[in-house]
Amino acid sequence: MSAITDPTQRRFRGSAKITDYELQREKLGEGTFGVVSKARSKKTGATFALKKILMHNEKDGFPITALREVKLLKMLSHPNILKLEEMAVERQSADDKGKTGKKRATLYMVTPYMDHDLSGMLTNPDIKLSEGQIKCYMLQLLEGLRYLHDSHILHRDMKAANILISNKGILQIADFGLARHYDGLTPIAGRGNGEAVRDYTSLVVTRWYRPPELLLTLRRYTPAIDMWGVGCVFAEMFERKPILEGRTDVDQCHRIFQLVGSPNDQNMPGWSDLQGCEGTNTWEKKRGDIDTRFKRIGPEGLDLLKSLLRLDWRKRVNAMDALQHPYFTVAQPPPSKPEDLPTYADSHELDSRRRGHEKQRALPPAPKGGTVGMGPDEWNGQGPPPSGHWQNGFDSRGMPPQSGFSRDRGLPPHRGYEDRRGAPPPGGRRPAWQQGQGPPPPTTRPLPSSNNLPPRPPVEIPGGGGGRSGPVPTRGGPPVVERVDTYIPSYSSAKPRDRPLVRDRDREGYREREYPNYDGAPPGDRDRAQRRTRSRSPVDRRREDDARRARLQDREREMYRR
């Protein structure tokens, strides 16, 4: 199946009325931005899943994660990607106006109903997966990912709960709420997972499935981040539970290193240049116990698993190479055919029956990506974070996620997140080891790019903390422009103007927009800055204003482009 290019292949029908569907009371799941229910089409009698798009804050408008999900799913057409059939609109009555005074409409995403999600199947003791079945699911998962990556899309929330399976043996990748367009080179056979050309937020992927490079805060990442998740899911099918259940991001790193060995310059070149590694390099070195822990998978299976769980993201196997792995082509038994797989009682019905028994594990919540509810794009790390920029599930005001956050299996939401009202999120933009230890220290290393490591020699940045960007003197060389993403929100209810200010020329436009009175200086320096402004000639001031406006327009154009 080729990447998305041919518009005639797209199967999205458009929009329908919610009255075309008969909603059933049964709730299939509840995520951050949607409640998923089962429904029957009155026209065809077919069963669908309807994801109601929740508007947590009307003023923010249609949530950006939902927008992204709709936009991407509309374009995608592949047997292993959940198909968006149409959007269903529920119009509110004339007198039911929202706070904005406008008549509200509720939107639903209509997708085919799938009988199970993989996580539910694995926690159901009545379902035993044969090896042929595991291979069959793996092949479909890899086909779906190959298509996504070829199409320049990163899923960014690969986990068993987002893998849906029908009783016809068809597997589909779901939940594109964190997915985004990927600008870099896509994977090439035999040559890893491509090359990123820009930074993205590292606040993606549910912790247990988060790859080491994200935990160590690599921002110029590639489709390899999804392949790590595939490795976790593959092994999970054997252990029947998530294989790396880190309680915190630090613990997550520990568990990863325990499994695949501690990073070093051979197995993860450039790891020591990642900002997040700083606290981990003193940890006891581990050799990794993957060979013994997953011996039962057999030599070929183990080899595939190790190539998916490679610390070095540049060498991690890509989807198209994984599909050719001897595990599928040589090793016995061969993969089962989807039509030969057994059928099982509907997992969702079972789930609702089991609700309250807490039989299933509460996953740590999926992060919310970069810009939930603020606009069409996440912060690209170029310049300031736009207002409303989320930090690992916390909004720009430092508020934690809405409740009802974790998967609705009758389990309490993951405590770590729900209880931290006003506190920095676990796994925030700070690297794992720094969490709870105050602001980040001065950066003494350049940030690595994804593929050209090791990069420039270290540079010393005078001063400490806070994000910075600007020419940094290097010993004996030209100034190096250092872009360090250390923007940490205050997580308090402080007004924007009271937040730590960052001396960053690139941020002027942002400040101007978000804080109309911002004058480019920290509060203490404001008088000095005003004096400076007054002493400039009107012509200079006009020129600077024009330049600032042009920069702002450029940035906004860029934001809307993606």
Ligand SMILES: Nc1ncnc2c1ncn2[C@@H]1O[C@H](COP(=O)(O)OP(=O)(O)OP(=O)(O)O)[C@@H](O)[C@H]1O
């Ligand atoms: N088409 C479908 N058929 C059956 N069940 C579905 C379908 N779509 C979603 N579900 C169920 O609802 C759950 C939540 O769906 P989804 O992951 O799309 O919601 P979300 O709000 O994006 O969740 P998250 O908080 O993980 O981002 C899934 O894990 C699955 O159990």
